[in-house]
Structures are given as C-alpha cells and as structure tokens.
Amino acid sequence: MAENAPDSLWQPVKKARAHELVIEAIEDRILSGALQVGDALPPERDLSTSLEVSRAGVREAVRVLEAQGVLRSQPGAGATAGTFVAALPRDALTRFLRLHVALSNFTIQDVTDARVVLERASAASASRRHDDTARSRMVEALDRMDQPHSSRDSFNEADTQFHLAIAEASGSALSAALTAAIRSAMKVPILRAAERTEEWPDEAQRLRREHRAIYAAIDEGDPARAADLTEAHIRRAASVLFGLESPDSRA
Amino acid sequence: MAENAPDSLWQPVKKARAHELVIEAIEDRILSGALQVGDALPPERDLSTSLEVSRAGVREAVRVLEAQGVLRSQPGAGATAGTFVAALPRDALTRFLRLHVALSNFTIQDVTDARVVLERASAASASRRHDDTARSRMVEALDRMDQPHSSRDSFNEADTQFHLAIAEASGSALSAALTAAIRSAMKVPILRAAERTEEWPDEAQRLRREHRAIYAAIDEGDPARAADLTEAHIRRAASVLFGLESPDSRA
Known part of the structure; x- marks a missing residue:
C-alpha cells in the first residue's frame, strides 16, 4: 500500500x-x-x-x-x-475587533447581537452597583450630547463615552473590556452611517431621549428596565443607521 | 511665561x-x-x-x-x-485572551462573569434554533465525557467541545467567537484545577449530569431553562475548581 x-x-x-x-x-x-x-x-x-x-x-x-x-x-x-x-489588553482588543469588523469577518448584525448580550448585562449590573464616578461620567456624556451645535463626530464621541461609562460601572473587567472594544470598533461605521442619515437632527434627538431613559433606570437601580431599554436602543439605532431588522419587525 | x-x-x-x-x-x-x-x-x-x-x-x-x-x-x-x-480571527482571539488570562489581566472571577453573560445568551439562542449538526456535536461530546476511563485531559477536551458546540449553535458569529475564545483560554486553568481536585470522580459525575441537563433544555427548546442551568453550572464548577463564591453563597 x-x-x-x-x-x-x-x-x-x-x-x-x-x-x-x-x-x-x-x-x-x-x-x-x-x-x-x-x-x-x-x-x-x-x-x-x-x-x-x-x-x-x-x-x-x-x-x-x-x-x-x-x-x-x-x-x-x-x-x-x-x-x-505589560498589561494593556484593551487597546489591543479594540484594534483587533476594529479590523475584523472592517473586513466584515463579523457582520454588523453579529456585532449588534453581541453588543446586545454584553450591554444588557452591563446596564443591569451598573444599576445594581453604586459607582458615583461612572455615573458622573455618564451624566457628562449626556450633557455633551445635548450641546446644540455639536457635530456628528463629537456627538458620536460622547455617545461612545456614555456606553463605555456603563461598561466600566458593571464592575466586571473582561465584560467591560469586550463591551468597550466592540463599541469603539463600531465608532467609525456608526459615524459614517450618521453622516449618511438625512434626518440626523431627529435621530440625534431620539438617541438623547433613549440615553436619558437608560441613565434614569440605572440611577433608580432598576436592572430589568435598564437592560430592556439598552437592547431596544441598540436595535432601533442599528435599524436606522444600518438598515438591520428593527425590534418591531422581529418575530 | x-x-x-x-x-x-x-x-x-x-x-x-x-x-x-x-x-x-x-x-x-x-x-x-x-x-x-x-x-x-x-x-x-x-x-x-x-x-x-x-x-x-x-x-x-x-x-x-x-x-x-x-x-x-x-x-x-x-x-x-x-x-x-485573510479572515482568521478566532485563533488570534483565543491566543490573545489566553495570554491575558494567564497574566491575570483578567481574573478568574472576571472571566467567569463574562462566560455567564455570553453562554447564557448562547444556550438560550441554541434552544430557539434547530441546528442538527451542532446538536450531534453536543451529543458526541457528552458521550466522550461518559467514557469510564477518560483522563482529566480528554474529559476537559470534550467539555470544551460541548461548550463550543453550544456557542456555534447560537448563530451569532461574534458571540460564538468570544465564547469559544474565552472557554479555550480557560482550558489550561480548568485542567490544572481539575488535577488538584481530590474528589475528581464525583466532580466529573456532577459535570456530566449538569451538561446532560443543559442539553435536554436546548433539545426541548426551553431557552430560559437552558440559560439558568448554564449559569448555575458555570458558577458551581468555578466555586469547586477555583474557590470562587458559589451561587448559593451570593447575596
């Protein structure tokens, strides 16, 4: 043989x-x-x-x-x-995910699903803990999004900061690093989509309202509501910006 | 000045x-x-x-x-x-997490918390979908864990396979890649902990029973039960192997 x-x-x-x-x-x-x-x-x-x-x-x-x-x-x-x-995993993780998202090795739908899983958990966990520093960072980001003449770029920057502050407040280092890396990897695609959106002022207004509602649930210590509002916010924004199925049209 | x-x-x-x-x-x-x-x-x-x-x-x-x-x-x-x-993100992600877990940049508690978040979602999602290939891989892994004279090493290998098959069955590429990378990064620490555990035959028996119960919930299409059993399994095993707080002792 x-x-x-x-x-x-x-x-x-x-x-x-x-x-x-x-x-x-x-x-x-x-x-x-x-x-x-x-x-x-x-x-x-x-x-x-x-x-x-x-x-x-x-x-x-x-x-x-x-x-x-x-x-x-x-x-x-x-x-x-x-x-x-050294011990600097977060930047490396962000670069890694940013490249693979850009190469479509992970689709926007995949990334959105992963964000929902991680950020539901972060928002719930942030509602249970009382991290005053993280809460002031959330409020600061909300206030920056309220500035009337902010560009889409600086709005997006503040939007990212808001989500990162929630991740930090979750108290779980790996979940926070993954959440931060995924949200940061989405920064450029989200900005580009925002630039294409013709009704940006309306969309920015909706985003402000949703963020304020999430913050209120965290601040009042309501994990279930914070998680549900976070999921609804991420899915609705993805449907507007990327044309993904909106939550309402999902079975 | x-x-x-x-x-x-x-x-x-x-x-x-x-x-x-x-x-x-x-x-x-x-x-x-x-x-x-x-x-x-x-x-x-x-x-x-x-x-x-x-x-x-x-x-x-x-x-x-x-x-x-x-x-x-x-x-x-x-x-x-x-x-x-190229498009080969998963191995790179696994290597990355394995190194940072080894360097304790993420603690076992952090990794366990992240596993719970991701694997609850994977198990629930696997229960909703009907992926026959992934289900046969789960059964195959369960059968391998049942072999009476399997070493801790080959038990651990089959245990990893079981969790990876659930992640695959979730249908979400990024969540699956993250789950797989985290579980793979934990393979060596889990094996070492198993080697230190004096009552290994009892522990192996409990792990088999828990895995079978998770599989049954997935197979019967019960997302809530699959998620809860997965969380209980991960936290109980972490408490035995790594001395983390067990679910019962948590507030």
Whole structure:
C-alpha cells in the first residue's frame, strides 16, 4: 500500500518560522507563570543566542506581542530601558475587533447581537452597583450630547463615552473590556452611517431621549428596565443607521 | 511665561516606529475598504519603497497583522505565493485572551462573569434554533465525557467541545467567537484545577449530569431553562475548581 501512496500523502511539513518559535517560547513562560506582569525580558542579543534564532526573529516576535498588549518596549539605555511584560489588553482588543469588523469577518448584525448580550448585562449590573464616578461620567456624556451645535463626530464621541461609562460601572473587567472594544470598533461605521442619515437632527434627538431613559433606570437601580431599554436602543439605532431588522419587525 | 517654562513642558515627541507606520498604512486601507479579504499585498520590496521604510519594518508589520489573523503569508514563488488579507480571527482571539488570562489581566472571577453573560445568551439562542449538526456535536461530546476511563485531559477536551458546540449553535458569529475564545483560554486553568481536585470522580459525575441537563433544555427548546442551568453550572464548577463564591453563597 505504501508503495502506491500518492504524492499527496507526502505534503511538506509546515516549518515553524523563527519568530513563531520565539513567540511560543515567551507564551509558554507566560502560561506557566514563569513570566509575570512587570518582569523584564532578556536583551534581544541574549534571547537570540539562547533560542538560537536571528535577532530579526526575536524582534519580530517582540513586535507581535507588543501589538497584543503583552509586552512593552522602552527604547534607550539605563534601568528603565528594555522589554517588559505589560498589561494593556484593551487597546489591543479594540484594534483587533476594529479590523475584523472592517473586513466584515463579523457582520454588523453579529456585532449588534453581541453588543446586545454584553450591554444588557452591563446596564443591569451598573444599576445594581453604586459607582458615583461612572455615573458622573455618564451624566457628562449626556450633557455633551445635548450641546446644540455639536457635530456628528463629537456627538458620536460622547455617545461612545456614555456606553463605555456603563461598561466600566458593571464592575466586571473582561465584560467591560469586550463591551468597550466592540463599541469603539463600531465608532467609525456608526459615524459614517450618521453622516449618511438625512434626518440626523431627529435621530440625534431620539438617541438623547433613549440615553436619558437608560441613565434614569440605572440611577433608580432598576436592572430589568435598564437592560430592556439598552437592547431596544441598540436595535432601533442599528435599524436606522444600518438598515438591520428593527425590534418591531422581529418575530 | 514661556521663558520660565520648565523642561517638563518639552517632553520628546513620541516617534512612531517604522513597523507602526506600516501597520497604520495597512489598517487605513482596510478601514476605508480599499483592502478586502482575499486581496494581495504588494511584495515586501515594493511596499518598502513606496512607504519609504526598511524591509525589516515591513516584515515586522506583516508579522503583527498575521498574528491578528488579518494577513496570511504563503511562502515560495508563483501565483499562490505572497501576503494576502485573510479572515482568521478566532485563533488570534483565543491566543490573545489566553495570554491575558494567564497574566491575570483578567481574573478568574472576571472571566467567569463574562462566560455567564455570553453562554447564557448562547444556550438560550441554541434552544430557539434547530441546528442538527451542532446538536450531534453536543451529543458526541457528552458521550466522550461518559467514557469510564477518560483522563482529566480528554474529559476537559470534550467539555470544551460541548461548550463550543453550544456557542456555534447560537448563530451569532461574534458571540460564538468570544465564547469559544474565552472557554479555550480557560482550558489550561480548568485542567490544572481539575488535577488538584481530590474528589475528581464525583466532580466529573456532577459535570456530566449538569451538561446532560443543559442539553435536554436546548433539545426541548426551553431557552430560559437552558440559560439558568448554564449559569448555575458555570458558577458551581468555578466555586469547586477555583474557590470562587458559589451561587448559593451570593447575596
């Protein structure tokens, strides 16, 4: 049988590339707990020697892990220079989702559904907790949306801030990071859709009213109402801005 | 006043590094829609010339975007060789979350709370839809967990599969990707905790029973029960494996 084996049985084995081996080595040490936040990595030269990989390979690996918010490089010489294990996941997550939303790897409908799941939970949780700082940030965002001559851009900025403040107030770091990343990833598509919307003043007025109602439910400590108003708001806005099925037309 | 301005007013401006400029250039084209899934990037040499950046800088940028599942490089020569815009977000998301969970940038409590939010929604949604393929995958995973001599490792593997099948059945790509990434990121911590648990046979038995009950609720099309059983299961298991507050002790 082996004699008659077609060539396709003998595909080339996938060679791991130098930088992938370095990433794997660093990841293994993080997953085992040997490398922790704040720890310094050995200098590029030393890593290159110990792992028997070119310095370019080490540098590429460091770039990849920097972009994921796992490492942070401080240029220059002296005690503070070097590459450290960092803890900056949120920006990395936002960039990641923004690109994949732009590539339509996740559709607007997918993103809307995920937002509803996460933001219902955040709004309910924010209603149960009493985070005064987060509440003042919500009020500040609402007030900014009320300014009569605000551009669509600055309205959108304040709108994003309102949703982020609710996510922060939920008290759950991962849910908040995911919510923030998804809302931030939607900032540009939402702004573009707002720019296309001819009846923007009316729509802005509706958005203000919905946000105020959500805030009132959170402030009064009514989790069920806060969650329902949040879902209705996200779905209605998506139906106006992106032409998704509105809540009323859903079965 | 300017004369007396302290030196701290004149911090060095942050220089963007070569690879960051290349990443930004590629991201801009993706965000504007000029680059789409399947499109080829110009050869490294050409990009290096047009962007006036070293070839090393271009290569580092490509590595970063490959790791985010946005680009895919095919080595060699010929029509299929080169760097293309790809659509492989899930593995990248899993790696990302796995590292940040390992670094405790998200605590087990945070991850458990996020799992509850996402998996309640997935289980409810899976109960409403009739995805026969996903349901057979659930049954297959349940059967594998029933094998009497399965190791903790292969039990954990089947357990992960069960939760992923529910996420798939939810019909929402981003929620499914997030659920899958979070459950996969928890695979190693869950396995380690299982290895430390002295009463593993009893715990495995409870996990089997809980999974069967969740499946029954999904199969009978009972979204509310499927969601509640999923939350109870995740919180109880987290209390046994990680010593988190159990649902009963929560206010």
